[in-house]
Amino acid sequence: MNIDTSNLLNSILEDLSSLSYVHPGDVPNINLYMDQVTTFMDEQLASTKRYPDDKILTKTMINNYTKNNLLPPPVKKKYSREHLLLLVFIYYFKNILSIKDIETVLAPLTEKYFPDGSSFELADIYKEVCKIEKEQLDSIKENVTATYEKSAETFTHLADGEDKEILQQFAFICSLSFDVYIKKMIIERIIDDLSSKSSKNEEKKKGK
Numbered sequence: 001m002n003i004d005t006s007n008l009l010n011s012i013l014e015d016l017s018s019l020s021y022v023h024p025g026d027v028p029n030i031n032l033y034m035d036q037v038t039t040f041m042d043e044q045l046a047s048t049k050r051y052p053d054d055k056i057l058t059k060t061m062i063n064n065y066t067k068n069n070l071l072p073p074p075v076k077k078k079y080s081r082e083h084l085l086l087l088v089f090i091y092y093f094k095n096i097l098s099i100k101d102i103e104t105v106l107a108p109l110t111e112k113y114f115p116d117g118s119s120f121e122l123a124d125i126y127k128e129v130c131k132i133e134k135e136q137l138d139s140i141k142e143n144v145t146a147t148y149e150k151s152a153e154t155f156t157h158l159a160d161g162e163d164k165e166i167l168q169q170f171a172f173i174c175s176l177s178f179d180v181y182i183k184k185m186i187i188e189r190i191i192d193d194l195s196s197k198s199s200k201n202e203e204k205k206k207g208k
Helices: 003-017 034-044 059-067 081-093 099-112 122-151 162-207
Strands: none
Touching: 003 122, 003 162, 034 059, 034 081, 059 081, 081 099, 081 122, 099 162, 122 162
16 A cells, blocks of 8 residues: 555554543533533543534433433433443444443443442443553554555555555455454344343343
């Protein structure tokens, strides 16, 4: 692949290094109104937007999450720190999972660790997950670079030019997409297992 594609990849990898996320310590420990929630999320996750006009979170989205049992309802129109943490999880999950799958994943958290006051806080879970994700970043970048180099070895029988560049880029996109597809399939299998176990537990409760 040509120098422009290589420069683009390097730029993307640099952006990954500086990708912002909601730090646990930045989450307000006070209850917020809807407008304050959307403003907070917009400010904290601005760097994740693909386009400047993209919306991180809207009032309609939040209401739909509550309606679909992803998010517990606010108390007196105010959202707690735990609400915000769940919204961050939802924000990332919604790019790859269905609403029903997100509900299945978050159900144990909302049942056991929401609201705050349990022996294990939702904030502790969030901190642990953030730690894992930060540790993964370097290996992800290495994997993407290796995939790029492997894709650059395809279609070598073609002369250097536009056709070769297009096909090598296509191979790169396909390789990255296959990785996402496999991981999404694994996630869905795990969620299906969670859903099955949850249904069996509900049946046992009804049978008592």
